Amino acid sequence: MADDTAALLRELGIAHADLFGYSMGGGIAPQVAARHPELVRKLVIAASAFSPDGPYPEVLENIRNLKPEDFAGSPWLEGYARVAPDPEGWPTLLAKVRQLVGHFKGWPPEVIEEIEAPALVIVADSDVLRPEHAVELFRLLGGGVAGDLAGLPRSQLAVLPGTTHVSLVERADWLTPMITEFLEAPMPEVK
Numbered sequence: 001m002a003d004d005t006a007a008l009l010r011e012l013g014i015a016h017a018d019l020f021g022y023s024m025g026g027g028i029a030p031q032v033a034a035r036h037p038e039l040v041r042k043l044v045i046a047a048s049a050f051s052p053d054g055p056y057p058e059v060l061e062n063i064r065n066l067k068p069e070d071f072a073g074s075p076w077l078e079g080y081a082r083v084a085p086d087p088e089g090w091p092t093l094l095a096k097v098r099q100l101v102g103h104f105k106g107w108p109p110e111v112i113e114e115i116e117a118p119a120l121v122i123v124a125d126s127d128v129l130r131p132e133h134a135v136e137l138f139r140l141l142g143g144g145v146a147g148d149l150a151g152l153p154r155s156q157l158a159v160l161p162g163t164t165h166v167s168l169v170e171r172a173d174w175l176t177p178m179i180t181e182f183l184e185a186p187m188p189e190v191k
Contacts, residue, residue: 002031009039018183020044022169024100030141031107033115041187043119044179045137047127047165051106054133063101066094112140118154120182122175124163131159154188 005028009017018041021029026048033040049055068091071077081087119141123134135157138144143155158178160171168175 001028002035005029005032006036006039009036015039016041018042018044020046020179021048022046023048023165030112030115030119033117034107034111037116040117042183043115043117043141044122044182045119046122046175047124047129047168048137049104049106049129049133050112050137050140051133052104054106054129056128056130059128060101064098066098068094109140112137115141118142118156118182118188120156120158120179122158122160122168122178124160124165124168126162126164127168128165134159152188156182 005019009032017039019029019032021027021044023046026045027050029040029043029045029048030050033043052060071090071094077090080090080093084090119138121134121138121141121143123129123131125131127134135144138155138157141155143153143157145151145153147153160168160174163171
């Protein structure tokens with residue numbers, strides 16, 4: 001998916017993009033930056049795992065056991081039905097998600113450490129991901145320093161209180177100014 005995203009950016013003539021990825025998209029965005037660094041200016045990674053130990057074990061178990069009927073009346077199924085070329089393909093999509101999650105091996109820390117694009121890592125305090133996983137990602141992307149002594153790092157971390165993985169997208173009133181400020185800030189100096 002990262003290579004497909006890079007191909008689309010090139011096809012559209014976008015030389016440098018700011019990428020926002022939520023959930024699965026938050027795994028794709030840093031992979032674009034790792035594989036195609038020339039295309040990525042800044043990253044916003046929201047509620048995303050970079051290794052299989054990121055989510056709580058019970059979340060992974062839940063995903064492995066998903067059934068199409070579990071989504072009856074849900075916003076996901078309704079959204080899919082609105083835009084899918086074949087709304088009857090929902091069971092196939094869920095099977096692919098189960099397979100993707102079941103085979104996800106993650107990315108080695110050294111791959112993430114090599115990403116040069118500044119990143120804003122966002123996680124909900126009651127996410128499907130362990131908060132320490134988001135902190136680890138933040139550190140791998142250059143964060144987690146004593147800013148008063150070393151200067152602010154190129155990456156930032158935001159933990160949204162009283163928020164879940166699903167409700168994170170309903171926090172536009174918090175996310176919009178935070179993300180806008182991050183994206184509009186001058187690029188940090190390369191050290």
